[in-house]
């Protein structure tokens with residue numbers, strides 16, 4: 001288990017949830033006790049200009065997290081914002097982990113344990129000695145032939161990734177209490193135990209991930225490389241302007257396509273459509289394989305803040321699409337209400353990680 005070290009400590013009254021993305025670090029500090037937590041502080045550090053300087057990417061797909069640079073950035077952030085606790089829970093991005101939903105015949109716990117030892121070797125493309133493995137029973141159903149099947153979510157993280165995170169946190173002066181995959185953390189903050197079959201689309205900078213949650217359990221997750229930066233890059237190339245200016249334009253105008261925005265929309269739309277197509281594919285695959293219908297889509301991640309995206313998305317996918325609210329189960333002090341929407345959408349993972357500390 002990745003978090004077996006969590007249980008050895010006495011419960012504290014504050015935790016930091018630390019979400020290290022490809023272009024930003026988000027930290028949410030929650031204070032209080034189980035079932036009554038308040039957002040006491042938060043911080044976001046963005047690393048711009050990573051296209052000019054390739055080594056400025058905090059994390060790049062299929063490339064190892066840059067330990068030195070991430071430590072330095074985390075230190076900058078911790079210097080700027082004074083948090084009251086050093087206890088941290090961090091997330092592992094989808095591209096550094098293996099997540100698979102397995103279906104096994106319904107059987108006793110002991111038999112399941114034995115079967116899983118075999119399944120892990122089959123499903124994870126790395127030697128057992130090099131990975132940490134966790135699995136969770138997430139459901140049961142009768143298949144087309146009337147056989148009872150149990151659904152098991154298998155999660156594997158390379159040891160190398162875990163030691164890299166441990167060392168980043170130690171060197172930044174934080175005490176790392178647990179690691180968790182991003183999708184599980186976001187699910188906790190956004191959905192809790194709500195049983196409604198839901199698709200969560202996390203649209204980040206470099207990559208997007210789609211999680212499907214049913215009965216409060218994560219059932220599947222896929223990721224792809226189209227996200228917010230795909231749109232910015234299209235604007236950079238199409239209009240011949242700087243990356244920073246393209247980011248500004250994108251954030252101001254969105255895809256609402258008013259007068260004079262035609263050109264911007266034309267550049268962005270092919271990438272918006274690719275993202276929506278990937279999400280629809282994930283929805284269809286899930287519904288076909290597991291015979292249940294998704295009821296809603298929650299959009300999170302910075303890319304979800306694109307003006308007009310939710311409405312456009314809804315018109316394409318045909319089920320309700322709304323921005324996710326990572327603060328759903330968290331008290332928010334009134335002075336944070338102005339920035340609440342951005343926190344709700346961009347900090348869902350960080351908040352879910354911090355909530356874990358109180359469980």
Ligand SMILES: Nc1ncnc2c1ncn2[C@@H]1O[C@H](COP(=O)(O)OP(=O)(O)OP(=O)(O)O)[C@@H](O)[C@H]1O
Nearest residue numbers: 021022023024204205206207228229301302303306
């Ligand atoms: N208001 C906004 N409108 C449109 N896009 C936005 C807005 N705010 C942020 N973004 C975009 O969100 C993206 C960053 O999102 P986020 O912070 O979720 O990424 P990340 O977690 O660092 O990346 P990843 O999840 O790929 O590792 C950027 O592409 C940025 O341009």
Ligand SMILES: [Mg+2]
Nearest residue numbers: 021022204301
């Ligand atoms: Mg992210």
